[in-house]
Amino acid sequence: MLGPDSACCAPMVREPLGEEAAAELSRMFKALSDPVRLRLLSLIASHEGGEACVCDLIGPFEVSQPTISHHLKVLRETGLVGSERRGTWVYYWVLPAALEKLSALLRTPTVPAQAGA
Amino acid sequence: MLGPDSACCAPMVREPLGEEAAAELSRMFKALSDPVRLRLLSLIASHEGGEACVCDLIGPFEVSQPTISHHLKVLRETGLVGSERRGTWVYYWVLPAALEKLSALLRTPTVPAQAGA
DNA sequence: GAGCTGCATCGACGTCTGTCGATACAGCCG
DNA sequence: CGGCTGTATCGACAGACGTCGATGCAGCTC
Numbered sequence: 001m002l003g004p005d006s007a008c009c010a011p012m013v014r015e016p017l018g019e020e021a022a023a024e025l026s027r028m029f030k031a032l033s034d035p036v037r038l039r040l041l042s043l044i045a046s047h048e049g050g051e052a053c054v055c056d057l058i059g060p061f062e063v064s065q066p067t068i069s070h071h072l073k074v075l076r077e078t079g080l081v082g083s084e085r086r087g088t089w090v091y092y093w094v095l096p097a098a099l100e101k102l103s104a105l106l107r108t109p110t111v112p113a114q115a116g117a
Numbered sequence: 118m119l120g121p122d123s124a125c126c127a128p129m130v131r132e133p134l135g136e137e138a139a140a141e142l143s144r145m146f147k148a149l150s151d152p153v154r155l156r157l158l159s160l161i162a163s164h165e166g167g168e169a170c171v172c173d174l175i176g177p178f179e180v181s182q183p184t185i186s187h188h189l190k191v192l193r194e195t196g197l198v199g200s201e202r203r204g205t206w207v208y209y210w211v212l213p214a215a216l217e218k219l220s221a222l223l224r225t226p227t228v229p230a231q232a233g234a
Numbered sequence: 235g236a237g238c239t240g241c242a243t244c245g246a247c248g249t250c251t252g253t254c255g256a257t258a259c260a261g262c263c264g
Numbered sequence: 265c266g267g268c269t270g271t272a273t274c275g276a277c278a279g280a281c282g283t284c285g286a287t288g289c290a291g292c293t294c
Contacts, residue, residue, distance in 0.1 A: 012158065012162060012163070015163050016156065016159045016160045016163050016177075017159040019152070022152040022153075022155045022156045022159075025149075025155055026149065026150055026151055026152040026154075026155050029146050029147075029149040029150040029155070030146075030147075030150035032142075032146035032150075033143055033146040033149075033150040034251090034252075035136070035140045035142075035143040036139075036252085037143075038129070038134055038139045038142055038143050038146070039134050039136070039139045041129065042129035042132070042133045042139075043134075046132050046133050054270075054271060054272095055269095055270065055271090058270095058271095063252085063253070063254090064253075064255080065270090066253085066254070066255080066256095066271090066272075066273080067253055067254075068271095069271060069272055069273080070252075070253085070272090070273090071252090072272095073272080073273095085260080085261090085271090087261065087262075088260080088261055088262060088269070088270055088271090089271085090270080090272090096225040099223045099224075099225050100223070102223050103219075103221075103223035103224045103225070104220075105220075106220035107216075107217070107220045108213040108217050108220070147281095151281090151282075170240090171240075171241060171242095172239095172240065172241090175240095175241095180283070180284090181285080182240090182241075183241090183242075183243080183244095183283085183285080183286095184284075186241060186242055187242090187243090187282075187283085189241095189242095190242080190243095202241090202290080202291090204291065204292075205240060205290085205291055205292060206240070206241085207241060207242090
């Protein structure tokens with residue numbers, strides 16, 4: 001889904017983002033812009049074995065199961081997680097390349113000493 | 118606006134995000150979830166001297182000046198950029214600590230060899 | 235002070251998004 | 265096969281979001 005030439009990886013503080021790259025990256029950030037999705041992602045990533053069954057992901061939240069399923073779909077379609085059905089259960093895992101891509105983009109080339117600012 | 122104990126900095130793949138941290142971080146990602154804002158941010162960051170006048174930020178886009186102003190407000194209120202009026206013009210600059218915070222959050226602890234996956 | 239330019243705010247509008255309950259589908263078990 | 269559990273999809277609805285034109289405010293210039 002994400003073409004190899006689609007965007008980025010250099011910090012965005014180096015040179016302005018093109019329209020296409022910005023459009024694609026903004027879609028990924030949008031996927032992270034919901035607190036439930038953010039927690040889902042960290043829950044999956046930090047889960048034992050690097051993957052989690054949906055059944056493990058419903059309990060921690062106060063939203064309905066369809067809502068969780070919807071959020072997982074968003075994360076999946078954005079390329080942030082992968083999923084696979086194994087018998088009764090469906091497992092999700094994080095795709096680290098996507099996270100790393102965003103992380104690199106936001107990385108500031110010179111670490112600022114402005115922590116106190 | 119961002120309390121020192123408010124969140125994060127450790128990769129989210131290490132341990133699940135708490136509700137509060139997720140809420141705050143999702144607000145920052147939401148600020149990055151719009152292509153115009155993303156381009157604004159990179160435009161500001163990559164501008165000569167590390168700061169840019171609003172007058173430099175209107176030309177590259179096809180949206181109206183009020184819309185640019187609105188997006189800059191979002192970036193400002195999220196703590197991603199700072200701003201200051203100098204005479205006639207208003208200058209914006211990136212606050213690297215905020216970017217670095219998000220970058221660290223998304224960083225994957227062990228670099229995955231799954232680039233080909 | 236009058237007029238001009240740069241930027242922010244306001245109010246309105248259409249669209250997108252998160253949420254739900256209801257329902258459909260997939261696989262296991264007895 | 266019938267029923268049960270786990271997950272996804274559907275349709276609907278309220279609220280949030282991006283955008284605009286109009287307007288307001290600040291500071292410069294003459």
